Amino acid sequence: MMSPERPITRSSRTEHFTSSTTDTQRATMVDIKCTADFCLIPMGTESPSVSRYIAEIQILMRESGLKYSMHSAGTTVEGPWDQVMDVIGKAHEHMHKLGVQRVQTDVRIGTRVDKQQSFEDKVTAVEKILNEKDQEDAARA
Amino acid sequence: MMSPERPITRSSRTEHFTSSTTDTQRATMVDIKCTADFCLIPMGTESPSVSRYIAEIQILMRESGLKYSMHSAGTTVEGPWDQVMDVIGKAHEHMHKLGVQRVQTDVRIGTRVDKQQSFEDKVTAVEKILNEKDQEDAARA
Amino acid sequence: MMSPERPITRSSRTEHFTSSTTDTQRATMVDIKCTADFCLIPMGTESPSVSRYIAEIQILMRESGLKYSMHSAGTTVEGPWDQVMDVIGKAHEHMHKLGVQRVQTDVRIGTRVDKQQSFEDKVTAVEKILNEKDQEDAARA
Amino acid sequence: MMSPERPITRSSRTEHFTSSTTDTQRATMVDIKCTADFCLIPMGTESPSVSRYIAEIQILMRESGLKYSMHSAGTTVEGPWDQVMDVIGKAHEHMHKLGVQRVQTDVRIGTRVDKQQSFEDKVTAVEKILNEKDQEDAARA
Numbered sequence: 001m002m003s004p005e006r007p008i009t010r011s012s013r014t015e016h017f018t019s020s021t022t023d024t025q026r027a028t029m030v031d032i033k034c035t036a037d038f039c040l041i042p043m044g045t046e047s048p049s050v051s052r053y054i055a056e057i058q059i060l061m062r063e064s065g066l067k068y069s070m071h072s073a074g075t076t077v078e079g080p081w082d083q084v085m086d087v088i089g090k091a092h093e094h095m096h097k098l099g100v101q102r103v104q105t106d107v108r109i110g111t112r113v114d115k116q117q118s119f120e121d122k123v124t125a126v127e128k129i130l131n132e133k134d135q136e137d138a139a140r141a
Numbered sequence: 142m143m144s145p146e147r148p149i150t151r152s153s154r155t156e157h158f159t160s161s162t163t164d165t166q167r168a169t170m171v172d173i174k175c176t177a178d179f180c181l182i183p184m185g186t187e188s189p190s191v192s193r194y195i196a197e198i199q200i201l202m203r204e205s206g207l208k209y210s211m212h213s214a215g216t217t218v219e220g221p222w223d224q225v226m227d228v229i230g231k232a233h234e235h236m237h238k239l240g241v242q243r244v245q246t247d248v249r250i251g252t253r254v255d256k257q258q259s260f261e262d263k264v265t266a267v268e269k270i271l272n273e274k275d276q277e278d279a280a281r282a
Numbered sequence: 283m284m285s286p287e288r289p290i291t292r293s294s295r296t297e298h299f300t301s302s303t304t305d306t307q308r309a310t311m312v313d314i315k316c317t318a319d320f321c322l323i324p325m326g327t328e329s330p331s332v333s334r335y336i337a338e339i340q341i342l343m344r345e346s347g348l349k350y351s352m353h354s355a356g357t358t359v360e361g362p363w364d365q366v367m368d369v370i371g372k373a374h375e376h377m378h379k380l381g382v383q384r385v386q387t388d389v390r391i392g393t394r395v396d397k398q399q400s401f402e403d404k405v406t407a408v409e410k411i412l413n414e415k416d417q418e419d420a421a422r423a
Numbered sequence: 424m425m426s427p428e429r430p431i432t433r434s435s436r437t438e439h440f441t442s443s444t445t446d447t448q449r450a451t452m453v454d455i456k457c458t459a460d461f462c463l464i465p466m467g468t469e470s471p472s473v474s475r476y477i478a479e480i481q482i483l484m485r486e487s488g489l490k491y492s493m494h495s496a497g498t499t500v501e502g503p504w505d506q507v508m509d510v511i512g513k514a515h516e517h518m519h520k521l522g523v524q525r526v527q528t529d530v531r532i533g534t535r536v537d538k539q540q541s542f543e544d545k546v547t548a549v550e551k552i553l554n555e556k557d558q559e560d561a562a563r564a
Contacts, residue, residue, distance in 0.1 A: 044469070069353075109246045126340060129333060184323060212499070314512065371508070374534045391528045
């Protein structure tokens with residue numbers, strides 16, 4: 001772990017962005033898996049109800065081949081960084097194609113290198129702890 | 142504008158994801174400009190102070206060639222979707238290289254097709270309205 | 283609906299904040315129901331794994347009496363604005379009591395006046411549309 | 424610091440939520456200062472341009488007496504938890520009064536007990552590190 005008190009020398013950074021990335025070609029790619037939870041909001045729509053748009057996005061998710069799960073406040077998706085960001089970008093593009101003039105999305109993105117953990121594993125880990133607590137409480141009563 | 146009451150036929154969707162995207166090669170790209178405001182959080186660090194990490198990210202931003210601006214709650218960056226998502230992904234990768242085992246980022250991403258607007262233009266537009274209001278109030282008094 | 287092109291006169295605003303709110307007493311309250319989805323991150327913890335902390339928050343949620351649901355990227359809770367913000371604030375306070383020195387939370391908050399809709403209803407509405415689409419596609423094949 | 428490996432006994436939690444909170448009266452309050460950065464989105468508006476609404480929110484901020492700063496991706500505000508959440512809630516209420524039927528806000532909320540730090544201090548801390556790095560690099564060249 002880098003000590004926050006010690007300055008980081010430039011040499012550890014300069015290997016980034018040495019290739020010339022252009023608009024039409026991607027020279028380097030991000031090589032990391034991530035979990036992203038996104039909540040997309042079409043703006044300037046006639047109606048405040050947007051479930052029809054959200055359904056469209058679910059179809060994009062299904063077609064992407066990535067592992068995903070919809071909940072009431074967003075959609076969680078996991079996979080390689082580039083593919084995950086692509087599918088969210090394609091969701092924006094698709095909204096515009098449907099006539100939405102402005103789209104705003106909030107995304108929570110997580111990456112970790114200490115262990116592999118699928119997004120369902122996180123819920124299971126918390127539920128396991130809660131069950132243990134409940135049993136302790138019951139034993140104490 | 143799509144009417145939210147009318148069903149959308151499948152034909153408007155099937156052009157997506159027809160190419161076979163793989164982990165190592167990107168067949169299709171998102172062709173849209175965006176503004177992203179991100180707040181990156183290194184997790185499991187020794188200290189709750191993370192300014193040294195945020196400084197590292199600013200250097201990545203500088204090297205990216207993209208237009209960006211740091212504020213107290215995040216960094217705003219604008220450019221082509223892929224490049225913007227790349228630089229955020231590279232920020233995650235860089236944190237891991239520095240020894241951070243888990244990184245969580247919140248991103249607000251906006252795209253719009255009704256007009257071109259740089260992120261500073263948004264602040265200017267609001268300030269213009271506020272100034273007009275103040276002058277109206279002064280004239281009324 | 284306010285026309286975005288017409289200036290809003292000051293009279294529509296001045297009724298706000300006329301009472302003197304102090305740190306210890308709340309004179310006015312927000313009188314609106316909301317749905318909030320929050321993702322709380324303890325910072326500066328020894329380990330990048332935080333499921334034990336998240337379990338603590340679930341216990342707070344349970345004790346709050348509010349309707350809530352945990353998913354892999356956060357916890358969704360609905361109720362009166364003040365109570366919802368209180369329980370999230372109490373989660374921050376509880377983390378600090380457990381020794382966490384810094385806490386960062388991302389919250390997505392929604393309010394609407396066009397209809398009452400519980401957070402599960404949103405998922406049901408999208409799934410209904412998806413099922414209809416699938417049936418249409420099947421009928422067309 | 425709580426060890427993440429050691430179970431937390433129930434006694435450390437049960438002091439919460441012992442008072443009976445009701446919809447109309449708040450028995451307990453959150454006693455903590457916070458910094459919140461929020462991005463409010465009016466939904467179902469006629470136009471995708473919302474600067475007129477954002478200007479309205481800036482006037483609420485000004486009248487709140489809290490320290491705040493607008494940037495292109497949101498507004499940062501700091502103060503006691505309850506007051507900060509109140510002003511965001513009042514922003515939602517005000518939008519509805521103006522005819523907006525649905526409002527969605529993303530908020531990043533931070534609290535810390537290790538030190539007092541104003542939101543501008545965070546930017547200053549990062550800039551100080553960047554300047555030191557630049558001087559080191561110049562000295563090395």
